[in-house]
Amino acid sequence: MNLSVDELNRKLKDEYEGNGGLELFTKYVMSEALPPIEDYENIVRIIRENYHKQISVDLLIIGAYCAIYWTHSDSEMLEILNLLRPFLPDKQRAIVHYLNAYKLRLLDDDYLSNHIYQTELAASLITNVAFVNSRLMIAELLPEKEAKKYYSDAVDNVQEVFTEEELGEISQEYSLDPQSFINEFILGTHLIYDKYNEIVKKSKRL
Numbered sequence: 001m002n003l004s005v006d007e008l009n010r011k012l013k014d015e016y017e018g019n020g021g022l023e024l025f026t027k028y029v030m031s032e033a034l035p036p037i038e039d040y041e042n043i044v045r046i047i048r049e050n051y052h053k054q055i056s057v058d059l060l061i062i063g064a065y066c067a068i069y070w071t072h073s074d075s076e077m078l079e080i081l082n083l084l085r086p087f088l089p090d091k092q093r094a095i096v097h098y099l100n101a102y103k104l105r106l107l108d109d110d111y112l113s114n115h116i117y118q119t120e121l122a123a124s125l126i127t128n129v130a131f132v133n134s135r136l137m138i139a140e141l142l143p144e145k146e147a148k149k150y151y152s153d154a155v156d157n158v159q160e161v162f163t164e165e166e167l168g169e170i171s172q173e174y175s176l177d178p179q180s181f182i183n184e185f186i187l188g189t190h191l192i193y194d195k196y197n198e199i200v201k202k203s204k205r206l
Contacts, residue, residue, distance in 0.1 A: 040070035058178040097124040132188030151203035
């Protein structure tokens with residue numbers, strides 16, 4: 001029998017504080033993102049307080065994203081990722097470029113005309129890396145005929161589509177995997193049917 005989300009969160013926090021370890025730390029951090037908790041500011045705080053002791057690139061990515069999106073602040077975690085970027089595998093390197101663009105999108109009112117925004121988005125399109133959100137953001141910059149290709153490519157990059165019912169039945173173990181968060185919120189490769197159908201319509205309408 002599954003614990004409630006609050007019970008699971010307290011259990012993981014106690015276990016991490018008692019025994020430490022990156023795996024427990026990761027699950028504790030991700031439990032803060034589960035509904036009804038969804039305390040993304042706390043995710044940023046927890047990662048900031050602990051990344052000098054133990055951290056993974058995936059948690060830095062999640063911490064940087066949450067800092068940008070939910071606190072609308074610049075992030076030292078993104079600075080660290082940019083320092084690491086030349087040494088990262090393709091997928092994580094693409095995400096760092098995307099996060100650089102995403103920061104400008106939320107913090108710069110004139111992001112659409114910002115050359116760095118455009119350059120970072122283009123750099124996020126690394127061969128063999130499935131990425132939906134970056135393609136959608138590039139499509140916004142282009143005339144309709146050119147945008148259609150990126151909407152179509154975005155559809156082709158979708159890896160999994162969920163109904164609302166299926167989302168409600170996803171296991172806690174799945175949700176505690178940082179890759180699940182990255183796939184949904186950052187890459188956009190896992191999404192609900194309504195969002196998927198919206199992209200499909202744009203790819204056919206233009």
